[in-house]
Amino acid sequence: MTKGMFLRTGGVLAATLLASTALAQETISTQGPDIAVETVTEGLSHPWGLAFLPDGSMLVTERYGNLRHVTPAGDVSEPISGLPEVDNRSQGGLLDVTLDPDFEENRLVYWSYAELGEGGTTSTAVARGKLSDDRTKMQDVEVIFSQEPKVASSAHYGSRLVFDREGHLFVTLGERFSEAFRGQAQELDSDLGKIVRLNPDGSIPNDNPYVGRDDARPEIWSYGHRNVQAAAINPGTGELWEIEHGPKGGDELNIARPGENYGWPIISYGVNYNGTPVGSGKAQAEGMAGPLYQWTPVIAPSGMVFYEGDMFPEWQGDIFVGGLASQALVRLDLDGEKVTHEERLLHERAKRIRDVVEGPDGALYLLTDEANGAIWRLHAGKAS
Template sequence: MIKGMFLRTGGVLAATLLANTSLAQETITTEGPQIAVETVAEGLSHPWGLAFLPDRSMLVTERSGNLRHVTPAGDVSEPISGLPEVDNRSQGGLLDVALDPAFEENGLVYWSYAEAGDGGTTSTAVARGKLSDDRTAMQNVEVIFSQEPKVASTAHYGSRLVFDGDGHLFVTLGERFADAFRGQAQELDSDLGKIVRLNPDGTVPDDNPYVGRDGARPEIWSYGHRNVQAAALNPETGELWEIEHGPKGGDELNIARPGKNYGWPVISYGVNYDGTPVGSGKAQAEGMVDPLYQWTPVIAPSGMVFYEGDMFPEWQGDIFVGGLASKALVRLELDGEEVSHEERLLHDRAQRIRDVVEGPDGALYLLTDEANGAIWRVHKAKAS
């Protein structure tokens, strides 16, 4: 992330956006292309997830519980009706949003949220519904997944939604933070600290790694995760890559492979917030996957994308990650499964970045996690 000037209007295509803008733009220097940033929309309450519709408009979640439709010109709708009630205490609320791979035929939208239980307990849940043609309502809403067990915590919900190339839905989940139950990240009879893989209707694919195993929840894909708030498919391999929050130190980049154990809370490159060791006090252990890359101090990752667009050919194949604590857009260059270089952009803006999405125009669209949150569009700077 880097510094730049806000422009108040958005548009359908990059050329249209620039042509319609009369304000001067500040050019931002990176290690690669010259870029600029404009504000597509603002006034959003802690926006969390963004998904583009086929007409290039957007669906944006607000953690407080509202789902908004945002036009390419930046007009923000009233809340879309029909969503279930969310528990928006602390880190809870309305979280990620994703379109069904067959959205143009079925109109289905998926979203994750904090779902209240009895006695103040909560868990992450996923619902889906059909978006009305006028973009004002969700119809035929059904909850397709509820994390088990529900616990008395309002932290570490995950949760990103990613469809794979076969139409299966990955849901990333947190271990819900507290010492009393974070150890369930290592237990296969619990959804805490897991990534799960579902069919679009919430049923379990037959080839999930724990299908048919006694004492294991069949939806589990991988385990030993802390709080995964960044996930994306690698377009070259089709595998799910994820980035999860560490404690004090130790944010991790991993490839989420079936049946693998990623170590939390037995091992970590970080320490507990009070400075005491995590689990064994070690960063590695036999039978537990070592991360591809880790951050100490943390960036507090949220949202990620493998860039594939034509606007920035220099960045094709790179990963972009939102940073909450680092208040930066983090760019990672890859050499196979190794991170070969890191660059931090937009840090001068000092805004928490909650989500990163590649737009249909090849620009990067960012959500700022603020009470007056915004959608930023990062695009190639005009030649002077």
């Protein structure tokens, strides 16, 4: 289930979204259809995550700590109150946001953020709360997960939140960057460099791969990850696909399977930022899963969706991923688990793309990562 994907195109909702007031728009040619690119709104401070509400409006996080409600017409609310304090130093702050699969009944919203600990240490945390009917505050807020251990770093928090078909919550995490502790990505008694799988209340599913082992944390789903900031459920298989940052080279597209080791920091297609080899200096090793696809030079991936809508029939089943370093929206053609073609869109706009979400109208919605961040809407046809 994709974020906020409660309604499909058609009816009043689609008409509302299609009639939204755009600040600016232009037509872009692609290897497939011509697309119109509209600016729904701007003036957001480093927006990070976006989730659609059932009426077609949006919740958007700003990394410095604010959660905003944005209407289809682009009106931006004051910050929604009730969220815990976040540590917004460096790469920290308020990160992803998603809705409970039963949001229309329980109004629960989940978000990830950098949580401050003792002595300036931090970790990734996930909280949930009930959105008030007037969308001005979060009520009954509780922290359902805190990455362990907390460490002295303000980098590599992950973190995307993805519900699977059974209602389990995947949380993607980083290994917190520093060579002093990034090796914990290979250690099962640490949450660093892991993807974890939780029940919606933060408890542990009984079928997680390490449940019952004294030497492993039961929330762990897969390990050996560097910094996963793009993840989505493959609608054809129900599996979690993820894209993680490499160092200097070696961004990776993987299928996150239970108990699999993805090799960081022992193997990598990239090198350290100073040019020295990573770990063994090898890109592959026995017992460690290799990527389906890798980027060298990096795109710096953030945000990901499998396109399912009717607006772009040529792109159904394709992956779209935001590129920070590449300053582009990257499209991948797939044949099963094989990437057969890559196309880069919007590179002429030269903006860091932080998140990409399919809207209920079948359009693609993007967040640009900047002090004057924007929401872009990509839809079929030419700009008016």
